[in-house]
Every structure is written in C-alpha cells, then in structure tokens.
Amino acid sequence: MKWKAPSLADQQHYPPRQVFEAGLRHHHIANTAYPINHNWTMKPYRARPKDLETVTVEAWQDIDRMSLYVHIPFCQARCNFCEYTVIDPADNARSEDDYFDLLLQEMEIYDRLLTTRKKILTGFDIGGGTPALSKTENIARVVDKARAMFRWQPGMQISIETTPLIAANEPDKIAALHQMGIDRISMGVQITQLSLAKKLGRQYKGFANLQKAVRHIREAGFKKFNIDLMYGFAGQSVADWRNSVEKSIELEANYITLYRMRYKGTRLQAQANQVTKEIVTQMAAAAGETLHRAGYVAPPGKNTYSRLPNDGGCSDYLTNRVVKGEPYLGLGLGAQSLSHHTLAYNRGAASKQIKPYQKSLQAGQLPIQDLYNMPPAVSMAKMISVSFYFGEINLPHFHQKFGSTLEEQFPVEVDFTLSEGLMEYRGDCLSLTPKGAKAYNGVIALFYAPAVKLHLLQRPANFSKGAGEQGSKGEKYTPAPLPPCSPAPLPARTPAPLRLTPGGNL
Ligand SMILES: C[S@@+](CC[C@H](N)C(=O)[O-])C[C@H]1O[C@@H](n2cnc3c(N)ncnc32)[C@H](O)[C@@H]1O
Numbered sequence: 001m002k003w004k005a006p007s008l009a010d011q012q013h014y015p016p017r018q019v020f021e022a023g024l025r026h027h028h029i030a031n032t033a034y035p036i037n038h039n040w041t042m043k044p045y046r047a048r049p050k051d052l053e054t055v056t057v058e059a060w061q062d063i064d065r066m067s068l069y070v071h072i073p074f075c076q077a078r079c080n081f082c083e084y085t086v087i088d089p090a091d092n093a094r095s096e097d098d099y100f101d102l103l104l105q106e107m108e109i110y111d112r113l114l115t116t117r118k119k120i121l122t123g124f125d126i127g128g129g130t131p132a133l134s135k136t137e138n139i140a141r142v143v144d145k146a147r148a149m150f151r152w153q154p155g156m157q158i159s160i161e162t163t164p165l166i167a168a169n170e171p172d173k174i175a176a177l178h179q180m181g182i183d184r185i186s187m188g189v190q191i192t193q194l195s196l197a198k199k200l201g202r203q204y205k206g207f208a209n210l211q212k213a214v215r216h217i218r219e220a221g222f223k224k225f226n227i228d229l230m231y232g233f234a235g236q237s238v239a240d241w242r243n244s245v246e247k248s249i250e251l252e253a254n255y256i257t258l259y260r261m262r263y264k265g266t267r268l269q270a271q272a273n274q275v276t277k278e279i280v281t282q283m284a285a286a287a288g289e290t291l292h293r294a295g296y297v298a299p300p301g302k303n304t305y306s307r308l309p310n311d312g313g314c315s316d317y318l319t320n321r322v323v324k325g326e327p328y329l330g331l332g333l334g335a336q337s338l339s340h341h342t343l344a345y346n347r348g349a350a351s352k353q354i355k356p357y358q359k360s361l362q363a364g365q366l367p368i369q370d371l372y373n374m375p376p377a378v379s380m381a382k383m384i385s386v387s388f389y390f391g392e393i394n395l396p397h398f399h400q401k402f403g404s405t406l407e408e409q410f411p412v413e414v415d416f417t418l419s420e421g422l423m424e425y426r427g428d429c430l431s432l433t434p435k436g437a438k439a440y441n442g443v444i445a446l447f448y449a450p451a452v453k454l455h456l457l458q459r460p461a462n463f464s465k466g467a468g469e470q471g472s473k474g475e476k477y478t479p480a481p482l483p484p485c486s487p488a489p490l491p492a493r494t495p496a497p498l499r500l501t502p503g504g505n506l
C-alpha cells in the first residue's frame with residue numbers, strides 16, 4: 001500500500017512565524033485534536049464508499065503491533081461541556097445489550113478481514129461515554145473477544161473510565177472490572193464546585209461522595225488510578241480552579257490529568273469567547289505549581305501528572321499513540337482508527353445515533369463513515385499533534401515510522417522552535433520548553449499539514465473568539481475553495497524525500 005499523493009494545497013509552505021501566530025490566534029481549535037475542519041482540509045483524500053473494505057484491508061495488512069479502543073456511548077446524564085460521542089441517556093436501557101451485540105459483530109468482521117490473530121495488541125482502552133455504566137457481563141464480552149482475537153503483549157494494560165457516582169454506588173461492579181483484568185481506571189472529577197458543576201449539567205454529589213468513590217476503587221485493587229480535571233470554563237476563576245486541584249490532591253489518586261475545555265462542537269460552544277488565552281495559561285500554571293508542590297510530576301506541556309516514579313500515568317493505548325504513533329483500531333459509535341496510511345471515523349460521530357452504525361453491521365459491512373487515505377504530510381501532522389499530549393516529539397520513533405528525520409521533514413519549523421526558545425532537545429525528544437508550553441497552540445500548528453495551516457491562516461480574525469466554524473456573532477464561515485497554487489513556496493524549505501515505504505520498516 002502506498003501513500004496517497006498530496007493535494008496541491010498540501011504542497012505549499014508557509015512562513016513559520018505566521019503559522020505560529022495563527023495557531024495562537026485560533027487557540028480554541030489549534031490543539032491535539034487533528035485534523036481541523038476535515039470536510040475541507042481532508043476532502044481530497046476521502047476514499048469512495050465502495051472502496052472502504054479494500055483500502056482498510058490493504059492499510060492493515062503489514063501492521064503487526066497495534067492498540068484497541070472500544071467506545072461505549074452511554075452516560076447517566078449528558079454534561080453540557082462534553083465533546084464525546086454520547087447517545088441520548090433516555091435510550092440507554094433500550095440500547096445497551098443491542099449495542100454490545102453490534103460491537104461483537106464489528107470485532108468479528110475485523111477478526112476475519114485483518115487476521116488480527118497474527119497481530120500483537122499493545123494497548124487497550126475502553127472509553128466513552130461512561131463504560132463503567134454498562135453491565136459487567138457486557139464489558140466482559142468485549143474483553144474476552146479481544147483476548148481471543150489478538151495476541152496480547154505480556155503485561156499489556158487495559159484501562160476503563162468511570163464517573164464518581166458509579167464508583168461510589170456500585171463497589172461490586174468496580175471490583176468485578178478489576179477481577180476481569182482491567183488494571184487502570186480513570187474517574188472524571190472535572191471540578192469540585194457544586195454550583196458550577198450544576199450549571200455544567202454535571203451530576204456531582206459533593207466531596208464526601210468523591211471520597212467514597214475513591215475508597216471503592218482502592219478496595220477493588222486498582223493501583224493505576226487517574227482523576228480527570230477540567231479548566232477553562234466561563235465563570236470559573238483561577239481561585240476556583242486551584243481549589244478543585246487542591247481538593248483532588250486530597251483524594252490521593254496516583255495520576256491527575258488536566259483537560260483544558262475544548263468548546264468546538266459542544267453545547268457550550270458559544271461561551272468560548274468568554275475565556276481568554278491569558279486566563280487558561282494562568283490556570284495551567286496554577287495547577288502545575290500546586291501539583292508539583294504535592295509531589296506530582298509532569299514535563300512541560302504534558303497534562304497527566306504522576307506521583308509514581310517511572311510511571312507517566314497514561315494508559316498503554318495512549319502512550320503508544322503519543323510516543324510511537326502506533327496504529328489503533330477504534331470500535332463502536334463514532335470511533336476513530338489510524339493505520340500508518342489511513343484515518344477512519346465510524347458512523348455516528350456527528351449524529352450520535354446508533355441506527356446507521358447498526359445498519360452497516362447488519363449488512364455485514366464495516367461501519368465506517370469516512371476513510372481518508374493520507375499523504376505523508378498528513379500522517380506526520382497526525383502523529384506530531386498527538387505527541388503534544390506529552391509535550392514532546394520522540395525523534396527515533398518519528399524516524400522509524402517515516403524513514404526520515406523530523407529535521408529533514410520540518411527544517412524551517414524545527415529551527416524556528418529552537419531559535420525562539422519554544423522547544424529544546426531533551427534525551428530522545430524535541431520537547432516543549434516552559435515558554436513553548438505556554439504557546440503550545442502556536443507550536444503545534446507549525447507541524448500541521450499545509451492545507452490545515454492555510455485554514456488557520458485565512459480563518460477570519462473574529463473567528464479566533466469562536467470555537468468552531470461559527471463566529472462570535474453566530475455568522476458562518478465558509479472557507480474559500482482550495483487554492484490551485486498559493487502562496488509562493490518559501491525557497492529555503494524543501495523537505496527531504498522519504499526513503500522508506502512505511503509499514504515495511506516497523
Ligand atoms: C470520555 S470522558 C470519560 C469520563 C467520564 N464519563 C466522566 O465524565 O467522568 C474523558 C474526559 O474527557 C474530558 N472532557 C470531556 N469533555 C471535554 C471537552 N469538551 N474538552 C476537554 N476535555 C473534555 C473530561 O475530563 C472527561 O473526564
């Protein structure tokens with residue numbers, strides 16, 4: 001299987017300073033969730049519906065190490081801030097068993113098409129939604145099938161997500177999850193202010209309930225235990241946020257992950273303009289200081305803090321994606337899959353309806369909505385964007401994946417980050433400096449594919465305040481058609497040609 005040839009828009013070069021500033025200007029969208037505006041920037045790479053299966057089989061045939069993500073779209077209530085694929089909670093009871101039947105059917109199809117029994121599974125996340133809301137028997141069906149359909153790397157860790165309410169109310173279920181071999185659990189606390197939680201539509205019963213949830217997680221035997229917190233909400237002060245971090249530290253999780261609120265596509269999208277870059281930078285700094293003082297460690301730019309030595313705190317699935325750009329298969333409603341050359345989204349991401357996903361599976365077809373056959377620039381941008389979860393790009397892994405060095409592919413951009421003091425060489429990585437971590441939205445944009453850079457460069461300034469493709473006053477932004485050739489290439493920058501065909505060297 002070969003790389004797709006780049007579109008004309010993906011053969012352009014833009015001055016790094018302009019791209020950096022565009023990333024900062026559009027900080028609500030220039031982040032690790034890549035690509036941006038894919039209906040436009042990725043359109044040239046979309047596979048025809050009739051080719052989905054052939055392209056998928058070709059893309060995965062040479063891959064022998066991969067991770068698995070299974071999406072469970074059920075929650076007790078939908079939080080207003082949530083960006084994930086969650087179906088209407090009113091449909092939960094009716095849909096759960098049927099949904100797991102469909103997941104098993106999807107696993108069967110991949111088992112058959114990709115001969116997964118020959119592939120080594122290196123990470124496995126069960127995410128959502130709130131997977132711990134599901135019946136234990138249903139989770140066990142998925143875990144058992146994954147065990148049967150892959151060769152598991154010894155010691156590979158399975159991770160699952162819960163809310164505090166479930167962990168507090170259902171200790172037997174939490175224990176059963178651990179007994180079936182799930183050894184990492186992540187619990188969303190988000191914030192500890194009752195009034196703000198209420199405004200956000202979050203079901204939160206106060207601090208004593210959190211303590212109960214933590215007790216049950218510990219008693220079940222989970223040593224790898226993470227708490228998620230969120231900042232950047234309208235109406236959340238730096239003092240509120242610091243207080244949420246301090247209260248969470250009292251819960252003594254081994255890891256704490258900080259999520260900056262991403263507004264795009266959420267019910268709170270229109271509030272993005274109330275939250276400035278300056279305030280989120282202050283919040284990130286306040287949390288970092290508070291966590292460091294309490295013995296939690298993370299390098300600049302990384303959002304997961306760990307208090308365990310030699311343990312970064314993230315799941316194997318996420319770590320393999322971030323550090324190595326390792327392929328992953330995403331199963332379930334709206335799930336995303338990445339091979340070396342392809343990026344696919346399952347049906348249901350936008351509609352949040354099970355029907356179309358179900359229809360494909362009942363016809364024995366892959367439930368894929370969009371499949372993109374990528375050129376190298378897009379695949380590199382995807383790997384690097386995800387790398388910024390940890391605040392650094394692993395250079396040997398980049399080389400191994402693409403057969404070319406980061407400096408050969410991004411000569412002007414790497415020079416810019418070094419000369420501006422935004423990144424520095426640290427061990428095997430090109431890592432964010434503290435200055436770079438504060439300007440991370442600009443730094444990450446430097447490595448985006450050219451069409452995505454162009455999107456940021458020409459996106460109107462008033463959209464810097466809106467989070468999606470809608471302006472602060474509700475106006476719509478329709479990007480100009482992809483340019484035939486614009487602007488003139490920079491003379492100094494010619495990325496080195498790739499020497500190896502990826503897939504063969506892994
Ligand atoms: C899929 S959720 C699962 C956790 C679980 N359902 C809960 O809410 O407790 C994973 C995490 O994503 C984060 N998250 C949700 N919506 C987000 C958004 N719009 N922007 C950034 N992070 C978000 C939250 O911290 C949440 O805990």
Ligand code: SF4
Binds near residue numbers: 075
């Ligand atoms: S944040 Fe968690 S509980 Fe809330 S809707 Fe999203 S996935 Fe469900």
